[in-house]
Each structure stands twice: as structure tokens, then as C-alpha cells.
Amino acid sequence: MKIVMISPNYDTRAWEDALWNENPDLEIEVYPEDTDRENTDFVLAWNPPKDVFDKYPNLKVVASMGAGIRHITKNKSLNAEVIVTKIEDEQLIEDLQYFVLTSVLNYCRNIPQYVLQQQQKNWNRVAYKQPKETRIGVLGLGNIGLPVAQILAKNNFKVSGWSNSEKEIESINTFAGEDGLSAFLKDLDVVVCLLPLTDDTEDILNEDLFSKMPKGAYLINVGRGAHLNESDLLEALETEQLSGAALDVFQDEPLPKDHPFWENEKITITPHTASVTNPASVANQITENYLRLKEGKELKHIISRKKGY
Amino acid sequence: MKIVMISPNYDTRAWEDALWNENPDLEIEVYPEDTDRENTDFVLAWNPPKDVFDKYPNLKVVASMGAGIRHITKNKSLNAEVIVTKIEDEQLIEDLQYFVLTSVLNYCRNIPQYVLQQQQKNWNRVAYKQPKETRIGVLGLGNIGLPVAQILAKNNFKVSGWSNSEKEIESINTFAGEDGLSAFLKDLDVVVCLLPLTDDTEDILNEDLFSKMPKGAYLINVGRGAHLNESDLLEALETEQLSGAALDVFQDEPLPKDHPFWENEKITITPHTASVTNPASVANQITENYLRLKEGKELKHIISRKKGY
Ligand SMILES: NC(=O)c1ccc[n+]([C@@H]2O[C@H](COP(=O)([O-])OP(=O)(O)OC[C@H]3O[C@@H](n4cnc5c(N)ncnc54)[C@H](OP(=O)(O)O)[C@@H]3O)[C@@H](O)[C@H]2O)c1
Ligand SMILES: NC(=O)c1ccc[n+]([C@@H]2O[C@H](COP(=O)([O-])OP(=O)(O)OC[C@H]3O[C@@H](n4cnc5c(N)ncnc54)[C@H](OP(=O)(O)O)[C@@H]3O)[C@@H](O)[C@H]2O)c1
Numbered sequence: 001m002k003i004v005m006i007s008p009n010y011d012t013r014a015w016e017d018a019l020w021n022e023n024p025d026l027e028i029e030v031y032p033e034d035t036d037r038e039n040t041d042f043v044l045a046w047n048p049p050k051d052v053f054d055k056y057p058n059l060k061v062v063a064s065m066g067a068g069i070r071h072i073t074k075n076k077s078l079n080a081e082v083i084v085t086k087i088e089d090e091q092l093i094e095d096l097q098y099f100v101l102t103s104v105l106n107y108c109r110n111i112p113q114y115v116l117q118q119q120q121k122n123w124n125r126v127a128y129k130q131p132k133e134t135r136i137g138v139l140g141l142g143n144i145g146l147p148v149a150q151i152l153a154k155n156n157f158k159v160s161g162w163s164n165s166e167k168e169i170e171s172i173n174t175f176a177g178e179d180g181l182s183a184f185l186k187d188l189d190v191v192v193c194l195l196p197l198t199d200d201t202e203d204i205l206n207e208d209l210f211s212k213m214p215k216g217a218y219l220i221n222v223g224r225g226a227h228l229n230e231s232d233l234l235e236a237l238e239t240e241q242l243s244g245a246a247l248d249v250f251q252d253e254p255l256p257k258d259h260p261f262w263e264n265e266k267i268t269i270t271p272h273t274a275s276v277t278n279p280a281s282v283a284n285q286i287t288e289n290y291l292r293l294k295e296g297k298e299l300k301h302i303i304s305r306k307k308g309y
Numbered sequence: 310m311k312i313v314m315i316s317p318n319y320d321t322r323a324w325e326d327a328l329w330n331e332n333p334d335l336e337i338e339v340y341p342e343d344t345d346r347e348n349t350d351f352v353l354a355w356n357p358p359k360d361v362f363d364k365y366p367n368l369k370v371v372a373s374m375g376a377g378i379r380h381i382t383k384n385k386s387l388n389a390e391v392i393v394t395k396i397e398d399e400q401l402i403e404d405l406q407y408f409v410l411t412s413v414l415n416y417c418r419n420i421p422q423y424v425l426q427q428q429q430k431n432w433n434r435v436a437y438k439q440p441k442e443t444r445i446g447v448l449g450l451g452n453i454g455l456p457v458a459q460i461l462a463k464n465n466f467k468v469s470g471w472s473n474s475e476k477e478i479e480s481i482n483t484f485a486g487e488d489g490l491s492a493f494l495k496d497l498d499v500v501v502c503l504l505p506l507t508d509d510t511e512d513i514l515n516e517d518l519f520s521k522m523p524k525g526a527y528l529i530n531v532g533r534g535a536h537l538n539e540s541d542l543l544e545a546l547e548t549e550q551l552s553g554a555a556l557d558v559f560q561d562e563p564l565p566k567d568h569p570f571w572e573n574e575k576i577t578i579t580p581h582t583a584s585v586t587n588p589a590s591v592a593n594q595i596t597e598n599y600l601r602l603k604e605g606k607e608l609k610h611i612i613s614r615k616k617g618y
Binding site: 091094095098099101102105106108109111112114115116118121123124125126128130131132151154155156253254255257262268269270271272273276 | 400403404407408410411414415417418420421423424425427430432433434435437439440441460463464465562563564566571577578579580581582585
């Protein structure tokens with residue numbers, strides 16, 4: 001009855017408490033102080049170090065401590081047969097819904113610009129946009145992207161969405177695959193990235209994608225930092241192909257002090273705060289999956305190693 | 310067939326165009342260049358000058374160019390029998406709904422604080438609030454206040470409302486009158502003012518009201534500048550009785566350069582931009598009321614001179 005946590009540079013205490021709280025019989029060890037690696041079959045991980053899984057010859061499951069799993073799947077030491085699971089949390093979804101709604105309304109209402117104008121004591125009115133005239137495209141219609149698209153539609157925005165497979169969703173205009181991307185992008189005022197990070201989606205927010213949007217469109221990235229080509233964004237803001245961006249995730253986090261994003265007034269930075277997962281509210285997913293493994297049942301929230309999400 | 314516009318320091322051109330567009334037979338004159346005041350019965354006004362109505366002995370109707378009417382009713386030269394009408398506009402209501410939703414979400418998500426932190430290259434996470442744990446009270450449940458309360462409730466906020474008369478409204482906790490005010494205020498995280506400006510509501514956002522809210526509560530004023538006692542607000546921010554405020558309206562507009570609000574980081578200023586009325590979308594209310602007057606029918610959107618709203 002043991003779970004090993006592998007998450008260097010991470011305060012694991014809240015997770016330990018939450019797991020014990022769910023199941024007091026559970027033994028929890030934290031890498032690199034863990035023992036008896038021969039018999040470890042279940043690991044809970046965030047940013048596991050290079051080669052670390054070589055030390056666990058009988059590993060069966062690696063559970064991510066969050067919604068993202070690429071930090072695990074791209075680790076070359078992970079055997080192809082190991083099951084990888086992610087967190088799916090109602091609260092996380094709701095947090096993302098309201099974070100994106102906030103970002104989109106701030107785009108419509110120019111609030112970051114007014115905050116900066118206030119410092120100049122500048123009473124300058126800027127035209128606002130109404131939701132019903134604002135066309136938003138959501139990249140990724142998964143666990144999070146779909147409810148985000150739905151809350152935007154519920155608030156009168158004109159919403160489209162893009163996914164791998166074709167979908168039919170009420171009040172949302174859907175597009176699928178590489179072939180559907182240009183048609184999806186061509187009429188948008190705002191694009192919101194909620195894709196998972198995979199080989200196909202890494203660097204997807206690049207010059208080519210921006211050039212398919214109408215001039216002056218706006219970008220919101222709440223997926224992962226590696227979705228965005230950061231220098232292409234700076235270039236697109238410079239040429240006014242894009243009018244601005246709200247970014248919650250970055251290639252390097254915390255964003256380095258010398259990063260040009262900090263001083264760019266067209267960019268609104270939030271410190272990866274769209275949703276902060278509360279271990280207490282998701283620990284039961286981990287302990288339940290652990291028991292399922294022991295009982296030979298199918299685990300929940302398994303990702304496809306083949307698709308990478 | 311004549312309407313006289315009395316709105317000094319106001320570019321009347323868009324209104325003239327919009328009225329002509331609705332009714333090309335209509336003659337429109339602009340004060341002080343207007344003629345034959347003896348026979349003028351219908352005036353369209355915004356901030357009419359002191360004593361001006363003395364010049365119109367046969368005035369029957371003064372129509373406001375906006376939702377506010379006190380700039381008309383407090384004019385001592387206005388005869389008590391003159392009918393005063395206001396603008397009621399679906400678009401104005403929708404604009405106010407989304408403006409308040411934006412302000413409340415920014416309170417929850419600390420966006421103005423992040424914009425300021427960005428200037429310091431400061432990657433500092435601040436805890437956010439979820440809508441379902443945020444208690445918002447709307448002062449005024451009228452034409453605008455009620456739909457604002459409803460859109461907040463639809464987005465999971467815990468909403469209460471306060472009005473003169475008692476009401477029953479689905480998903481909204483209602484309170485009425487002076488007697489209900491303390492009970493209404495005592496559990497709120499955020500109070501939103503959408504009262505009309507009257508003798509009773511002038512200066513209502515004052516030390517006494519703030520002291521009835523929980524310590525650290527937040528204020529949003531989208532009513533009128535004269536609802537707020539500006540020095541009481543500064544004092545309440547200083548003592549941390551209030552944690553912050555978002556203000557769209559002010560005693561003096563544009564807000565004077567030397568006003569202490571500009572430099573207060575706990576205050577988010579927008580330049581009276583919650584809703585900007587588009588004459589083209591409301592001119593038909595004016596021309597319709599003009600025809601109703603001519604035909605002896607009851608006018609629309611009449612305010613009670615006795616209640617003052
Ligand atoms: N900023 C934050 O605080 C925060 C917090 C949590 C999560 N996130 C991020 O949110 C993102 C979404 O997570 P999720 O749980 O919603 O993922 P998910 O449930 O796996 O959904 C993925 C969606 O993206 C689509 N997709 C994947 N690859 C695609 C491709 N190559 N082309 C077109 N569509 C593709 C999928 O299409 P199909 O439906 O056709 O498969 C699916 O609709 C992740 O990047 C996660 O890291 C951010
Ligand atoms: N910031 C902007 O850009 C902007 C734009 C448009 C309008 N506004 C402002 O929005 C405000 C609301 O306009 P509206 O059209 O919704 O007004 P309204 O329809 O006249 O509604 C007034 C509401 O306030 C309540 N009320 C009035 N006096 C009260 C008192 N002494 N105590 C308790 N409740 C009282 C009324 O109660 P009962 O229902 O019981 O009568 C009613 O619910 C106005 O101040 C207007 O100037 C601002």
C-alpha cells in the first residue's frame with residue numbers, strides 16, 4: 001500500500017496530508033528518500049527528473065498531479081506500457097471557465113489599458129465591444145475547452161471551437177483537424193488556447209497561425225507555455241497583426257526578470273493562476289485509482305499514450 | 310413639429326442625425342439658437358442650465374438623453390407639472406450587465422493588481438475567489454439593477470438586492486427600504502450601486518454604509534458620482550474597512566487631475582464608460598413620445614416627479 005511522489009522543487013506537504021486524509025492506511029514516500037523501488041508500482045508525479053523512471057522496474061501507473069501530463073510522457077525513461085493518468089476536477093474546470101470569461105471581458109472592456117491610463121491621470125474613453133459582436137475561438141474542446149466555450153456562449157459571445165475529431169455542440173460552431181484550422185481562424189476576434197501539449201500542438205501559436213487570423217485579433221493562452229512561440233508573438237504585436245495578448249502560462253515559469261513580455265503593454269501577464277489545484281479536492285482521484293490498480297479494475301482519467309493526451 | 314435640444318457642451322450632431330433619421334418631418338432646434346419658445350412643448354435635455362426652463366412657458370415634456378434624470382428634475386426652473394422621461398434601452402442594460410460582470414470578476418481575479426505587478430516584473434500569485442463563494446449585493450433593482458443582479462446569479466455569484474419596495478425574485482435574496490439596509494449589507498463581499506440619484510440616495514455610499522459591511526469588502530459604483538462620499542471612501546480604504554473600489558462615475562467628470570483617486574492603487578477608475586448610449590438606437594423612443602404627446606396618448610418611460618426616479 002504505497003504511493004511514491006516524484007516532484008522535485010515542489011512542496012509536497014499539502015499532497016501528503018490530502019492523501020493520508022483520504023486513506024490513512026496508505027504509505028506515502030517522497031523521492032529521492034523513497035525505499036524498495038523494486039516493488040513500487042504507483043507514482044504521483046510533477047516534472048519528474050530525466051531518467052528517473054529507470055529506477056522503477058515494476059512501475060504500472062504514473063499519475064499526474066495536474067491536468068497536464070506531458071512532463072511525464074516526454075520523459076524518455078518512461079516505459080511505453082506504463083499507464084498515465086491526469087487530474088480531472090470540477091473545480092479546476094469552473095476556475096478555468098471564469099478565468100477565461102474574465103480575460104475575454106477585459107479584452108472587450110480594455111480594463112488593463114484603463115489601469116495603465118490611470119497612472120497618467122488620463123480620462124480617455126476607448127470604444128468597447130459587446131459580447132454579441134465578439135467572435136471567440138477556443139482551440140481544444142476537451143475536458144476544459146468545452147465548458148469554457150459553453151460559458152462564453154451562455155454570456156452571449158459568438159463562439160467557435162476546434163478539436164481533433166469532429167463534434168456537434170449546441171450554440172458552438174465547430175471545426176476539426178488541420179484542414180479545419182484556417183476556416184476556424186479566419187473570422188475570430190479572440191483565440192483562446194486550451195489544447196493539451198503534444199508533439200502536434202507544441203509551438204502551434206506561431207506566426208503562421210497568427211497570419212490566418214484577422215489583423216488586430218487578440219490571443220489568450222491558458223494551455224501551456226510551450227504552445228506559444230514567444231518571439232513570433234512579439235513580432236505579431238509589433239506589426240499589429242495581433243492587437244494584444246493575455247498570457248497565463250510561459251515557456252519558463254516564473255517568467256524570468258529579463259523577459260521582454262514584462263515590459264510589453266500589449267501583453268497582460270498573470271502568474272499561472274487560471275486555476276490552482278487544491279490537493280484536498282483531488283486526492284480522492286489518486287487514492288481511488290490506486291485501489292483500482294490493486295483490485296485489477298480499469299483506472300479513471302487515463303490518457304492515450306498514442307495520442308499524447 | 311419641433312423638438313428643442315438643451316445640452317450645453319455636448320456635441321448634438323449625432324442626436325440630430327438620429328432624430329431626423331427616425332422622422333424627417335421633425336424640426337430640430339438647438340438651444341440657445343432655438344426660436345419661438347412660446348410654442349415649444351417638447352425638450353430633449355442633458356444638464357440643462359440653471360433657470361433655462363423659465364424661457365419655455367408652455368413646456369409639457371422634458372426628455373432626458375440618458376437613463377439619469379436628476380440633472381433635469383433638480384433644475385428649479387422646471388415646473389412641477391412638466392412630464393420628465395428617461396431613456397430605457399436594451400443595449401444600455403446589456404452593456405451595464407457585462408460591465409458589472411467584468412468588474413466583479415476582476416475583483417475575484419485581482420487583475421488590476423496583476424497589471425501593476427507586471428510593471429515591477431513581479432511573479433506573485435494572489436489567492437482568487439470563486440463566484441460561488443462571492444456574495445454580491447446590488448443597491449437598486451430597477452431597469453438596470455435587476456438584470457445586473459440576474460446575470461451575476463446566472464454566473465454562480467451569490468446575489469442579494471436592495472430596493473424601495475419589497476420584491477420576490479428567483480435566485481436573488483431581496484431586502485427593502487431603510488429597515489432592510491443593515492441586514493442586506495452585513496454579509497456582502499461586494500456592493501454594487503445601481504440606484505437612481507435622488508434626495509434619499511445622494512451621498513448614500515458613506516462611512517455609515519461602509520461600516521455596516523464586513524471589514525475588507527469591495528465597492529463598485531456605476532450609479533452616479535453623487536451617490537458616493539468621496540472622502541469617506543478614501544478614509545475607509547485607509548482604515549481597510551474597504552479593500553478596494555471600482556468607480557465608473559464621479560462627482561466631477563472628467564475626474565480632475567489633482568483628485569486623490571488617480572493615485573490610489575486600491576481604486577480602479579474607468580471614465581464613465583459602463584455604457585455609452587448610441588443616439589441611433591434610442592432616438593425612436595424620443596420621436597415616439599413626441600408623437601404620443603401630439604396624439605394625447607400616455608408617454609413611455611415617464612419618471613415619478615414625486616419619487617424622483
Ligand atoms: N492555466 C492553467 O492554470 C491550466 C490549468 C489546467 C489545465 N490547463 C491546460 O488546459 C489544457 C486543456 O486541458 P484538458 O484537460 O481540457 O485537455 P483534454 O481533455 O485532453 O482535451 C484536449 C482537446 O484538445 C483537442 N486536441 C488535442 N490535440 C489536438 C490537435 N492536434 N488538433 C486539434 N485538436 C486537438 C482534443 O480534440 P478531441 O476532442 O477531438 O480529442 C480535445 O478536444 C491543457 O494544456 C492543460 O495543461 C491550464
Ligand atoms: N455608469 C453608467 O454608464 C450608467 C449608465 C446608465 C445608467 N446609470 C445609472 O444607473 C442607475 C440605475 O438606473 P435605472 O434605470 O435602473 O433606475 P430605475 O429603473 O429607476 O430603478 C431604481 C431602483 O432603485 C430603487 N431605489 C430608488 N430609491 C431607493 C431608495 N431610496 N432606497 C432603496 N431603493 C431605492 C428602486 O426601488 P423600487 O424598485 O422599489 O422602486 C429601483 O429598484 C442610475 O443611477 C443611472 O444614472 C449609469
